[in-house]
Amino acid sequence: MQDRIETELATRIEESLAQRFGERLPVDPALAGLDELARIAGHRVHRDFLDRPIEPALLRLLCACALSAPSKSDLQQADILILDDTQQRRSIIALMPEMPWLARAPVLMVFLANGNRTPQLARLREKPFPNDHLDLFFNAAVDSAIVLTTFMRAAAAVGLGCCPLSAIRDQAARVSDLLGLPERVIPLAGLCAGWPAREGHITPRLGLETTLHQDRYRQDALAQQIDAYDRRRAAAHPYGRQRALERFGEAAFYGWSEDKARQYAEPLRSDFGAFVRAKGFRLE
Ligand SMILES: Cc1cc2nc3c(=O)[nH]c(=O)nc-3n(C[C@H](O)[C@H](O)[C@H](O)COP(=O)(O)O)c2cc1C
Secondary structure: HHHHHHHHHHHHHHHHHHHHHHOOOOOOOOOOOOHHHHHHHOOOOOOOEEOOOOHHHHHHHHOOOOOOOOOOOHOOOOOEEEEOHHHHHHHHHOOOOHHHHHHOOOEEEEEEEOOOOOHHHHOOOOOOOOOOHHHHHHHHHHHHHHHHHHHHHHHHHOOOOEEHHHHOOOOOHHHHHHHOOOOOOOEEEHHHHHHHEOOOOOOOOOOHHHHOOOOOOOOOOOHHHHHHHHHHHHHHOOOOOOOOOHHOOOOOOOOOOHHHHHHHOOOOOHHHHHHHHHHHOOOO
């Protein structure tokens, strides 16, 4: 019985990774932790949720698990903010009008990069703080991203689905005011969570020959690898619509690289650096 479960899990991981990378990676059914690997390999974001709440105690448990993530120098520069108040939630969701499905998510939270506490420690303990430069921002952002990822893993383990929301940074200054964020605390990303209404699907990623390197970085075959990825991805999940038709016209073949190139042909969040500086981060 146990053997059968492990063999099924090993096959599930192989199938998920084949869909993801277009490559079969053999998985030994005797490996420990196959259920965790199966969840990680089968990752997908969820944007459609059942009309079923998440118990506050469960949410608090998942946040505690997330905040157990590793932290650069043990500086603990990440916070989570749960949006509980209905009006507060509405105000934040109104700043992301292109994502109306957010209104149906039982939980909305904001993951914060906190560069505020470390300088406060210097003040409280009457020490100099000669580290007010880009690394303070970078470390806080990295810590916060790790906490967000860990939350998603914990949530997936109990059957919840999530979607991170960088859209919360579209109007970062408004978000900051609404949330009362102090100096050097900025939203890294929002995150909505709930019980998934549908299974969702695995999004193919660039092949491991592109993103997994050995000994030296290589990109001599990048153009061919991207073409191959575009075709593999389009065969599994073709885009339903082409972006910016009026600017770029209709492409005979519309793949991931065309979509991302079109997306980034527009300036996006070009005021974010000014916001980060205005929040007191020094980026030199
Ligand atoms: C940091 C971050 C920010 C994201 N922001 C958004 C967002 O604002 N809106 C959205 O619909 N999805 C957002 N996503 C979800 C991505 O679109 C999604 O992860 C990607 O399409 C790949 O799909 P998958 O995670 O199911 O493999 C974000 C993901 C990450 C990691």
